[in-house]
Amino acid sequence: MRNAEETEALILELQGQKSNLLLEAKMLLAMDNPDEAVERYALAAPMEERIARFRTRNGEKDLAALHRFSAAVCYMKSGNLRHAVKLFDTLGRQRDIPGKYQTDALLLAARLRQQQRETLQGFGQSVQSVA
Amino acid sequence: MSDTAEKSDVTEIPLDEAFQYRPVNTVIHEPYVIARLMEHPARVENSLDYEVILQDVGTPGTRSLAVRWTWTDKMIPPTPLAAQREYITESAAYALAFAVIAQCTQAELVQVAERNDRFDYILSENGGLCGMEISGSLTDDRQVLRDRHGQKIRQLLENPMRWGGYVAVVGFARREMILSYHHAKGDKQS
Numbered sequence: 001m002r003n004a005e006e007t008e009a010l011i012l013e014l015q016g017q018k019s020n021l022l023l024e025a026k027m028l029l030a031m032d033n034p035d036e037a038v039e040r041y042a043l044a045a046p047m048e049e050r051i052a053r054f055r056t057r058n059g060e061k062d063l064a065a066l067h068r069f070s071a072a073v074c075y076m077k078s079g080n081l082r083h084a085v086k087l088f089d090t091l092g093r094q095r096d097i098p099g100k101y102q103t104d105a106l107l108l109a110a111r112l113r114q115q116q117r118e119t120l121q122g123f124g125q126s127v128q129s130v131a
Numbered sequence: 132m133s134d135t136a137e138k139s140d141v142t143e144i145p146l147d148e149a150f151q152y153r154p155v156n157t158v159i160h161e162p163y164v165i166a167r168l169m170e171h172p173a174r175v176e177n178s179l180d181y182e183v184i185l186q187d188v189g190t191p192g193t194r195s196l197a198v199r200w201t202w203t204d205k206m207i208p209p210t211p212l213a214a215q216r217e218y219i220t221e222s223a224a225y226a227l228a229f230a231v232i233a234q235c236t237q238a239e240l241v242q243v244a245e246r247n248d249r250f251d252y253i254l255s256e257n258g259g260l261c262g263m264e265i266s267g268s269l270t271d272d273r274q275v276l277r278d279r280h281g282q283k284i285r286q287l288l289e290n291p292m293r294w295g296g297y298v299a300v301v302g303f304a305r306r307e308m309i310l311s312y313h314h315a316k317g318d319k320q321s
Contacts (some may be wrong), residue, residue, distance in 0.1 A: 015241065100289075
């Protein structure tokens with residue numbers, strides 16, 4: 001099982017890898033290449049989640065929140081809104097993490113839910129216009 | 132750039148040796164900083180002089196360092212960089228800040244994390260973690276740079292993790308960088 005094999009050294013290696021993906025994503029966006037940037041975010045998101053789980057198991061709640069928040073933003077930027085909302089909700093419910101993560105998570109979860117509703121309504125209108 | 136820097140005490144920082152590949156690859160910023168430095172009319176071949184103002188970095192107080200950035204022909208981007216101008220300025224500021232941090236501190240960039248509209252840059256120093264805020268500007272106005280520095284200090288100290296850390300502001304037109312260290316809110320040393 002992956003969890004049993006996690007070590008600080010492995011997690012530090014993972015931190016470097018996902019950091020490079022995030023820097024590349026930002027550079028790709030600046031170079032007007034959003035499709036490639038989305039791919040980088042999609043790769044970085046599960047890495048951030050894995051690091052967050054490791055930090056949670058180590059009792060490092062603040063660091064876990066930092067990575068969980070980053071994971072949620074990466075899912076959001078890669079288009080996986082459902083998973084992003086789930087992680088933001090988790091952070092929004094936590095009372096023992098830095099307050100700014102909690103409030104930002106609540107705000108972003110609400111904004112993404114609104115976006116999901118608008119997208120769904122947009123699909124409905126598209127189907128009607130085709131019919 | 133002010134005239135206070137002694138030309139005989141110039142610290143040369145070769146940019147081809149200033150960046151790291153691990154744990155975070157800062158070499159990604161290299162072409163952008165070279166492009167930005169090469170634009171300056173005071174450039175002499177592959178070098179450009181800057182004044183670096185260090186505030187509470189290593190030792191308490193403010194000191195000024197005359198720095199000469201140098202680079203090799205191989206580092207010069209062969210074609211104009213197809214990136215937004217703001218990104219080139221920001222990326223170049225990160226490059227110069229990392230170079231000075233490597234030269235003047237024990238800190239090392241260990242990771243970046245997403246905060247939606249920006250990144251958290253996380254450094255490791257003396258067994259602890261700290262943050263970093265960096266900004267670059269093309270303005271020639273000294274006060275604008277000072278104001279930007281103050282804004283970045285506030286931003287650093289409002290980070291969710293309540294870390295202290297470094298703030299760097301680079302004025303590309305003025306050839307000036309301010310690098311300062313700030314203790315976390317509530318820290319006895321602050």
